[in-house]
Amino acid sequence: MSAETSETTAAPADAPPARRAAHRPAPRRNLPPVVVHLGWALVAFALLVGLTMITDPFTNLRIATIGYYLIAIAGLALLTGLNGQVSLGHGAFMFIGAYTVALLVLHLPGLPFWADLLLATVAGGLAGLLAGAAAARLHGPYLAGATLALAVGLPAITQRYPDFLGGSNGVSFSVNSQPAGLVGVVPATRWEAWVVWATALLAMVILVNMSRGRLGRSLRAVRDDEVAASLAGIHVGRTKILAFIVSSACAGLAGGLQAFLLGTAAPGSFTVALSLSLLAALVLGGLGSLWGAFWAAIAFVYFQAWAEDAADAVDLPVNVENNLPLALYGTVLILVILLFPAGIHGGITRLRAALKTSRQGRSGRSEGES
Amino acid sequence: MRIHRGARIWAVAVAGALVLSACSGAGEAPSGGSGNQPADSAPGVTDNSVVLGSHQPLTGPAAPGYSKISVAAQAMYTYINDNGGVNGRKIEYKVEDDAYNPTKTVEVVKKLVLEEQVFAIVGGLGTPTHSKVLDYLNQEGVPDLLVSSGALMWDQPQKYPMTFGYQVDYLREGKIMGKYVKDNFAGKKVGLFFQGDDVGRDTQAGLDQFIKDQVVTRQPYDPANTDVTPQMLALKSAGAEVVVCACIPSFMALTLLTSAKIAFKPQFVSSSIGADPATLTALLQDFAKRSGATVAPEQLLAGFVGAGYLPRVALTDDAWVKFFKEIHDKYIPTEAFTDTLIFGMAQAYTVGQILKAAGRDLTRRKVVETLETTELKGPALVPFAYSKESHSGYIGAYLVRNNGNGTSTVVQQPMVTDRESGEVKAAGGDRVNPDQTGLLDK
Numbered sequence: 160m161s162a163e164t165s166e167t168t169a170a171p172a173d174a175p176p177a178r179r180a181a182h183r184p185a186p187r188r189n190l191p192p193v194v195v196h197l198g199w200a201l202v203a204f205a206l207l208v209g210l211t212m213i214t215d216p217f218t219n220l221r222i223a224t225i226g227y228y229l230i231a232i233a234g235l236a237l238l239t240g241l242n243g244q245v246s247l248g249h250g251a252f253m254f255i256g257a258y259t260v261a262l263l264v265l266h267l268p269g270l271p272f273w274a275d276l277l278l279a280t281v282a283g284g285l286a287g288l289l290a291g292a293a294a295a296r297l298h299g300p301y302l303a304g305a306t307l308a309l310a311v312g313l314p315a316i317t318q319r320y321p322d323f324l325g326g327s328n329g330v331s332f333s334v335n336s337q338p339a340g341l342v343g344v345v346p347a348t349r350w351e352a353w354v355v356w357a358t359a360l361l362a363m364v365i366l367v368n369m370s371r372g373r374l375g376r377s378l379r380a381v382r383d384d385e386v387a388a389s390l391a392g393i394h395v396g397r398t399k400i401l402a403f404i405v406s407s408a409c410a411g412l413a414g415g416l417q418a419f420l421l422g423t424a425a426p427g428s429f430t431v432a433l434s435l436s437l438l439a440a441l442v443l444g445g446l447g448s449l450w451g452a453f454w455a456a457i458a459f460v461y462f463q464a465w466a467e468d469a470a471d472a473v474d475l476p477v478n479v480e481n482n483l484p485l486a487l488y489g490t491v492l493i494l495v496i497l498l499f500p501a502g503i504h505g506g507i508t509r510l511r512a513a514l515k516t517s518r519q520g521r522s523g524r525s526e527g528e529s
Numbered sequence: 530m531r532i533h534r535g536a537r538i539w540a541v542a543v544a545g546a547l548v549l550s551a552c553s554g555a556g557e558a559p560s561g562g563s564g565n566q567p568a569d570s571a572p573g574v575t576d577n578s579v580v581l582g583s584h585q586p587l588t589g590p591a592a593p594g595y596s597k598i599s600v601a602a603q604a605m606y607t608y609i610n611d612n613g614g615v616n617g618r619k620i621e622y623k624v625e626d627d628a629y630n631p632t633k634t635v636e637v638v639k640k641l642v643l644e645e646q647v648f649a650i651v652g653g654l655g656t657p658t659h660s661k662v663l664d665y666l667n668q669e670g671v672p673d674l675l676v677s678s679g680a681l682m683w684d685q686p687q688k689y690p691m692t693f694g695y696q697v698d699y700l701r702e703g704k705i706m707g708k709y710v711k712d713n714f715a716g717k718k719v720g721l722f723f724q725g726d727d728v729g730r731d732t733q734a735g736l737d738q739f740i741k742d743q744v745v746t747r748q749p750y751d752p753a754n755t756d757v758t759p760q761m762l763a764l765k766s767a768g769a770e771v772v773v774c775a776c777i778p779s780f781m782a783l784t785l786l787t788s789a790k791i792a793f794k795p796q797f798v799s800s801s802i803g804a805d806p807a808t809l810t811a812l813l814q815d816f817a818k819r820s821g822a823t824v825a826p827e828q829l830l831a832g833f834v835g836a837g838y839l840p841r842v843a844l845t846d847d848a849w850v851k852f853f854k855e856i857h858d859k860y861i862p863t864e865a866f867t868d869t870l871i872f873g874m875a876q877a878y879t880v881g882q883i884l885k886a887a888g889r890d891l892t893r894r895k896v897v898e899t900l901e902t903t904e905l906k907g908p909a910l911v912p913f914a915y916s917k918e919s920h921s922g923y924i925g926a927y928l929v930r931n932n933g934n935g936t937s938t939v940v941q942q943p944m945v946t947d948r949e950s951g952e953v954k955a956a957g958g959d960r961v962n963p964d965q966t967g968l969l970d971k
Contacts, residue, residue, distance in 0.1 A: 217643035220636065264555050272555035318725045318751050327751045328657045328726030329631055333664050334555050348643070419555075421635040423661040428632035430753055467626070481587040481596065481626060 193368050200360040207356045211349045219348040220420075221460055226355035227416035229456035230362050232441050233449050234409025239438070240446040241370055242402040243382030244294060248306030250434035251313040252283045252407040254426070256414025258324065259283075261424035264332045272336040276358060276415045283411015284404045291403025295396040310434040314426035329425020336419065355416050362409060366449060369405065378402055443492050445504030454503040462488060570670075571892045573648035577614075579884065579891065580621045581651045582641035584658065589628030590752045593815065594778035594808040594869055595654060598677070599624040601873025602652065604860035609881050612969045616889045620881070623647060627658055629752065634658040635665070642671055649674055649896065651880050652695065652873075656680045656727045657752075667691045672896045674883065675876055675922065679802065680727040681948060684914075684921040686901075691893075693900055693915065694922035695876060697838050699728055699775065700948050702800050703735020705926050706836060708953045709941050710771055710798060711739040718745045720769025720795065722760055722784060724776055725749035732775035732800060738950060745769055750780060757783050758791070765793040774799045778869075782812035785829045797833050798928070804835025806931055807842060807867035831933025834940060836926040838911050839875050841868055843929075843937050849875075849908040852963040875908040881968050882907060906961045910943045921948065925956050 211219050231253060238244050256279035263275045270278075290309060294302050317324040324330070337350050345353075369375055377398045380388040389395050418424045436459070444455025466484035473480075499506035573580035585599045586592045603622055610619040623645050625637035634655075641647045642665075649672035653659040656678045663682065666673040667689045675695035676683045679702060683694035710719060719740055723729030729749055736744075746767035748760035757780065764772055765788075772788075772795040774781055781803030788794070803809075810826040817824040840847045853874045857866050864870060884891070887899040901917045911925035925945030929937050943956040 215644065217640050220639055220643070224636070260555075267554075268557050269554040275555050314753065315751060318749060321725060321730075321749075326725040326729075326749070327753070328660060331631075331661045331664065333668075335557055336555060348639075417632065421632055421661070422664065423631050423635055425631040425657055425661065426751065427630050427657055427753055430630075481592070485588070 192371060193364070196364045196367050200364050204357060204360055208353060211352045216346055216348040219346070219352045221464070223348070223352040223355040223420055225456045225460045226352070226359040227413045227420065228437075228440075228459050229359050229453060230416065231410050231413035231437055232444065232455045232459070233363060233366050233452035234406040234413070235437055235441050236446065236449055236452040236455075237366060237370060237378070237409070238402050238406035239441065240448065240451065241375060241382060242378040242399065244399060244402060245299070245303045245438070246294075246306040246403075246406070247303050247431075247434050247438065248290070248309035248313075249407070249410045249437050250429045250431065251306075251309040252286055252410030253414030253417065253433070254314055254424075254429035255286050256280070256283045256411030256416075257418040257424040257429070258330075258414075259411070260334075260415040260418040261330045261332060264334055264418075265330065272334055272354075272419060275334075276412060276419065279415025279418075280408045280412040283414065284408035286411070287404040287407025288400065290407065291400035294403050295399040307431065307434070310429075310431045314429050317426045325425070327426055329423060329427065331423045331425075333422045334419050351420050355420060358412065358416060362412060363449065366405075366409070370449065374398075374401065439492055441502075443495055443502055445502030445506075447501065448504055450507075451502050451504040454507075458503065462491065569892050569894050571648060572646045574618070574891050577618055578621050579615075579618045580623060580645065580647045581649055581880065582623045582625065582638075582645060582647035583651050584625050584627040584634050584637050584641070584653050584662075586629040586654060586658075587624070587626035589630060590755070590779060591629040591655065591777050593782075593812050594805070597808075597864060597867070597869050598652070598654065598873035598876075600861060600864060601857075601870040602877035604856055605874040605877035605881070607860055608856045609877075609969065615881050615884045615968070616891070618884075618891075620884070622651075622877075627655075629655055629658060631658050631661045635661050638662040638665065642666070642669060648672070648891075648893070651675055652677045652876050654678065660727075663689055663692060670893055672893050674896070674900070675879060677872075677876070678728075679731070679800075679922075681731055682727065684919055684948070686918065686920050689920070691897060693920045695879070697801065697836075697911065697923040697926045698921055698948060699731035699800065700735040701921075701924060701946050702836055702926050703732040703775075704738055704946050704953055705735075705941070705944050706732075706773055706798055706800065706928070707736040707739030708944075709834075709928050710736075710743070710773065713940075714743075714771050714796065717743065717770040717796075718768050719743040719771045719773060720745055720764040720767055721747045722757075722764065722772055722774045722776065723747075723749055724780070725751055728775050728802070732773075736773060743771075750776065752777065752780070755779075755783060757787050761787045761791055761793055764788075764795070765791060769795050771796045771798060774803060776803045778803050778805065778808050778812055782809050782816055785809070785833075786813060786816055786824065789824070789829055799833065799835045801836040801838060801926060804833075804837060804929075805868035805872075806830055806833070806835070806937070807865060808869045809833075811865065811867075827933050827935070830931045833931040834928055835931070836928050837868070838909050838923045838926045838943070839868070839871055840908060840910065841929065841937070842866055842871065848962040853908075871908075878968070879905060879907050882966060885968050907966065908963075910960065911945055911956045912958055 211222060231249060235249055238246055259279040259282040260275045263270055263278060293305055297305055317326055336354060377393045380393055381395050381398045385395050440455040440459040443458050445451025463484055466487040470480045470483035587596045606620045606622045623641060625641060627634040627637050650666060651674045654677040659676050659678055671691060673692040675693060677695060679696040679699040681698050681700055683692050721744060723732055746763055748763050750757055750760055774784060774797060781799055813824055813826040813829055840849050844850050853871050882905050883900055886903045887896045900915050905913055909923055910927060911923050914921035914924045925943055927939060927943040928941035930940045931937050944953050945956045946953040
């Protein structure tokens, strides 16, 4: 019995890398994971560039939208999925990122756009440091409440400084990002989609490396059992704050990219509803993994669009039609959680596992026969 | 090995930084040409149809009240189409919901322009929302007609040649309300309650030309926060006897409810955006029902003074109101016939008039030139300002007091003024009837 349990607990942690190593060709094993991930990111970027070439400008905009939500949701996945801290305030960090880019574009026009984005990330991270310092002392619903307060309260700062932050009207600007040689050659929306996705993939590479490495193990250990983690030599408070910093830096970057993409930053865009729907999307996509964030970002952007089209297609009373997309979204969220508690990614993993066992079963039988 | 790998990563990083630093500043003017499409083009126009788009708050904080505007506009376009369309073209009207969220506005307007290939954006609603697509629409050369907001920024013909306002702007309206308050409530303490953006800023600029020394407190609100109790308490404690509001209908209704709750009964004067009595009545009942209370909207609205520039539902003898009522009864009989519906229909009618005047040979440039050179006479009691120098919409307003028993009294005849410090004077000129505009060929 005891041997069995030790084996089963050890298996999930050890089995996947072992299996992967066995499948992997020998020379690859020497490559550091960051290089492998960068390679995959390059492949993904090439695919994405291909995709933007064959789709129309508006689809390019939607693809870019998925890109920045991916960063925000992936950051949330690291915090909530890996570290077990619930944040209902990520909209506020996006707000900070968006306003950082907006103010830099307006007041320091000489800075290139990538520096603006970098600073938006830093600003988000700094805000996360402050929020995280409080977060490390709070648990569960108290933490959720504190972050919720941030989401509710922070956008109101625009009311306090209407001349600087534009009041509830926000600020609008246009971002000049295209290198001179590409203007007129590549349509603006396509270029913006490339920028957003290059950034998103880079961020994903960093997040994947973090979650696979020492930090990721610490985060999971703290999530699963704080006492055990601290006995194992992990500084619990520091780890939690670090998770918050990384996560809110991601949200800051996402907000910065949104501002870059849409040329606007306004408090009306960063409501509590945004924070809540980011979390809802993550649950829909799958909490435990960064792939879940990917499905979540797609669902976040496209599900709403499809639901709106569906609502348009059916002839319904105006009030019903207007609110149908939200109702549909809620229904699907409930259904997914009932059917696949681990979200879309959980569902896909289960499906793949089921396929694999059935295939193995068949091949096993044929081996036996021969 | 370790050092070697680190050096490689650094080399990549430095190379990347060098490539990136070749980019110019994000806030500087783009190095290439602007505008992808010449205004001479006419996307969305075929031999027998023209596609128009609009962004409207169908859900979200501004939806109560405003979500009916596009319903009314659609009814008017259907009526025009059923009567042969404009210059042989049927109007196809595409409405996208932006939930009064600027981010969504940018997205849906790009969708309308890029995917739906609309010829023009008409009646885009809201200042915080529409201001975010102003640059985009003008860069792309898309006519941006009759913006449903009274902000001054639509009237910048040099900077935004494609954009035209519609409503009386908040500054002019503020001047007219200010003069009314000064003439009728001299010496009384005035409190201001307004949306914390252009709406509030411009309205105050107009009001201050007349009643600056009477104002005792200025309270802004944010559309995302539906609790106005702090502001009402501040107005009450400052002893305001007259409260001038520049707010959207849902906040006007909240104001009336909240002030009644704290037993604060000043004289309310509201700008046109929040003054439709039928919409306010419905909202008051709805909000009260949700909080489990019952209210008598007639009592709350008794004495309420609101601005307007279009004919009101109450004017049952007006030829335009009769005309709108006919369309209402035929196409959208289940909707309550309100001033908000009249707004949507009147605006759509004006769009029809613009297309008619631009002629059969329709291009984007032509629409803009037509609007700058044609005097449009339509439903309103005040004229438009459209010219080469001004892209302002209506240039005046009247004020009307709700008597609390379903009737109302005009307390200020239609006045017109400019957006500087010019005087407020009576609107002259004659109105035309719906059958005299020549929009429909029948």
